Amino acid sequence: MGADGLLQRKKWDVDFLGILASNEEVYESMGRHKAVFINSQNRLQFFFKVISETPESFPRNQILFTCYSTDLDKYGFEESYADHEYTRTNDLIEFLMDSLVLFKPTKKVLSNYGEVYVATDIRLVPKLESYKVNQQFKAVPIFKEEVHKLTKENFADSLIQGKYIGTAEGISIEPDDTPSIVLWKEGKAYSAYGLFDHHEYAHGGFSFVSNYGVREIPFDTWQNKIYREGNENDMLLFVDQETYSEMERELEAAHPIDEVLRETIQPEVTRLVEESVFEKDEQEENAILPEDDSQDKEEEFLEYFIQTTREMGLQYFEKDLYNFHTAMKSNALTILAGMSGTGKSRLVQAYGRALGLDATQLVFVPVRPSWADDSDLLGYIDTKNMLYRPSDTALVDALFQAQQERGKIFVICFDEMNLSRVEHYFSQFLSVLEMEPNRRILRLYSDRISQQIYNSTQYGPEINIGQNVVFVGTVNIDESTYHFSDKVLDRANVITLDVQPYTMLSSRNTRESKEKTRKPYTYEMFNRFRKQEGSMVLTDDELNFLWEMHLKMQKENKSLGIGPRVVKQIDHYIKNLPPNSYLSRKDAFDIQVVQRILTKLRGPEGLLKGLIGKIVEDRVEGLLFDLIERYNSVSGFAKTRDAIYQKAKELKVNGFTV
Incomplete structure (x- = not known):
């Protein structure tokens, strides 16, 4: 392994915890017979096995790392080159x-040996009496006043507000590697904070976000179960997975610290912060955005959209808002589903307000139970008076206006969309919306009679639905509504929104916010958010997962499966996912499996039991669960697991899924 053979080197600035590997582990992984051996340079070489969680970007199958006896010199290990091989290797095993x-x-x-993973910056830590074979560990970052220049109160307040709190050396900064728990150290005492769902990392270090409120518990109970370097400047420690789970359970049971913390922060600091925020809000309220390119930036729009939902009292998670926006810009039809009273219609209003749409551009169409065909939605020809009579929904007027004003965005919302059968009154739209933009022609009546229609100048025989028109629907799932057919589900992203805990209602800023003066987003600006059709961005693993899922569905029921159209639409959604810290690509793929595929998984137990599986001790055993377990490198599939579990419950209780 001379210098001439070294072609490339990559180092992860992350600390791993390891243990001397066994001969069996080395043989199974590498085909070598010994974990400790004398190499060609007559030096002891050996393998460590990593026993801590590794970053998402790190190769999943790489668990062994080689190093040399010289790495142990600083700990007093002296290798005797004159001794027999057995003695030399045994001395090192006993030392470690x-x-x-x-x-x-x-x-x-290396040019001669390929990839070799080496353990560097070796630091030995004493093995605790509580150590068990096959234990796995998680890294927990440490923050403290001496390093991060914060008091404990400031630190907690920064966590609550999602502010940057500084760095923690030795832990991964990648978006997919968020630690759910962080520690504050004061003297010899630790406090644990969590549970965090995602993070950002920038020049100010980490900022953490908790969807359910930041909580605090003392760490004293677990201090005798930790591994750390032992220096005053330690920035992380390792705890075993069982202990980590205990900490998570205790944090989950604790109360959010928002209100308690507000009482402990110095009143003067609170007053200054509130005055600063108020002055900033006043400046924003009175400001007119300059006519430059800044307004068409997607990040700015999403920040304002999230802010608007908060001002309107909506309690949705940021990842759901990113999901909604991505679906709106990448799909012909988006459907918001859920129980009544969660604010689905108001979310569409918030989206329209964030875009700066006026009343003619944001059109709500209340669906009626009596609708039987598209004439109830669009209108009809009055043959007696030879007039086109548009329906009183104002939809046709909005579509003609959108055809004439291509530079504006129009959002059409079908409210309580499934009060009537969608495939009946919406049938023409279902055919039109899957066509190319220049072929999306909605037919009102025949060209042959257009000259006989007195108001044909106002209401022509056809409407071209441009890409400046975005369709969205809201649905309630209960006994008074109809379920969607596969024809509808094939063309729609069906989003089930989760609301935040109700304790968040009391922490929202209830100060009346004035409507801010903003230039409305034009179609050109909105269209810049969109990534147009092009080469596929789905990975081979993602495509293989979808193909295997399709085959399993087909094997169980020939009427089930994943069509090429759905695969292309999933790809288009992933392509259009904005860079963000709330909704990762893996989570987005998981969401698409639920929204585009599992929504169609409906039917009797006899057809679906093998595919969905059955519940065994709070776990589902079935073909789909086995599939997502095998493809855990593609996604954690948290939403998919929940959806399959719910469908398994429906099979068990009802004998069918809905």
Whole structure:
């Protein structure tokens, strides 16, 4: 492994926890017979096995790291080159028997040997009496006043507000590696904070976000179960997975600290912060955005959209708002589903307000139970008076206006869409919306009679539905509504929104907000948010997952499956996912499986039981669960698991899924 053979080197600035590997582990992983051996340079070389959680970007199958006896010189290990091989290797095994090791992973690519993973920056830590074989560990970052220049109160307040709190060396900063727990150290005492769902990392270090409110518990109970380097400047420690789960359960049971913290922060600091925020809000309220490119930035729009939902009292998670926006810009039809009273219609209003739409551009069409065909929605020809009579929904007027004013965005919302059968009154739209933009022609009546229609100048025989028109529907799922047919589901993203805990209602700023003066977003600005059709961005693993899922569905029931259209629409959604810290690509793929595929998984137990599976001790055993377990590198599939579990419950209780 001379310098001439070194072609490439990559180092992860992350600390791993490891232990000396066994001969069996080395043989199984690498085909070598010994974990400790004398190499060609007559030096002891050995393998560590990583026993801590590794970053998402790190190769899943890489668990062994090599290093050399010289890495242990600083700990007093002296290798006797004159001794027999057995004695030399046995001395090193005994030296490491009572230790675990902290190290940083480095990949070296050698011309002669290929990829080699090396453990560098070796630090030995004593093995605790509580150590068990096959234990797995998680890294927990440490923050403290001496390093981060914050008091404990300021630290907690920054966590609540999602502010940057500084760095923590040795832990991954990648978006998919959010630690759910962080520690504050004061003297020798620790406090644990959590549970965090995602994070951002920038010049100010970490900022953490908790969807359910930041909580605090003392860490004293677990201090005798930790592994750390032992220096005053330690920035992380390791706890075993069982202990980590205990901490998460205790944090989950604790109360959010928002109200308690507000009482402990110095009143003067609170007053200054509130005055600063108020002055900033007043400046924003009185400001007219300059006519430049800043307004068409998607990040700015989404920040304003989220702010608007908060001002309107809506309690949706940021990841759901990103999901909604991505679906709206990438799909012909988006459907918001859920129980009544969760604010689905108001969410569409908030989206329209964020876009700056006026009353003619944001059109709500209340669906009526009596609608039987598209004439109830669009209108009809009055043959007696030879007039076109548009329906009183104002939909046709809005579509003609959108055809004439291509530079504006129009959002059409069908409210309580499933009070009547969608495939009946919406049939023409279902055919039109899957066509190319220049072929999306909605036919009102025949060209042959257009000259006989007195108001044909106002209401022509056809409407071209441009891409400046976005369709969305709201639905309630109860006994008074109809379920969607596959024809509808094939063309729609069906989003079930989760609301935040009701305790968040009291923490919202209830100060009356004035309508801000903003330039409305034009169609050109909105269209810049869209990533147009092009080469597919789905990975081979994602496509293989969808193909295997299709085959399993087809095997169980020939009427089920995943059509090429759905695959292309999932790809288009992923392509249009904005860069953000709330909804990762893996979570987005998981959401698309639920919204585009599992919504169609309906039917009797006899057809679906093998596919969906059955509940065994709060876990589902079935073909789909086995599939997502095998493809856990594609996504954690949290939403998919929940959806399959719910459908398994429906099969068990009802004998069919809905």
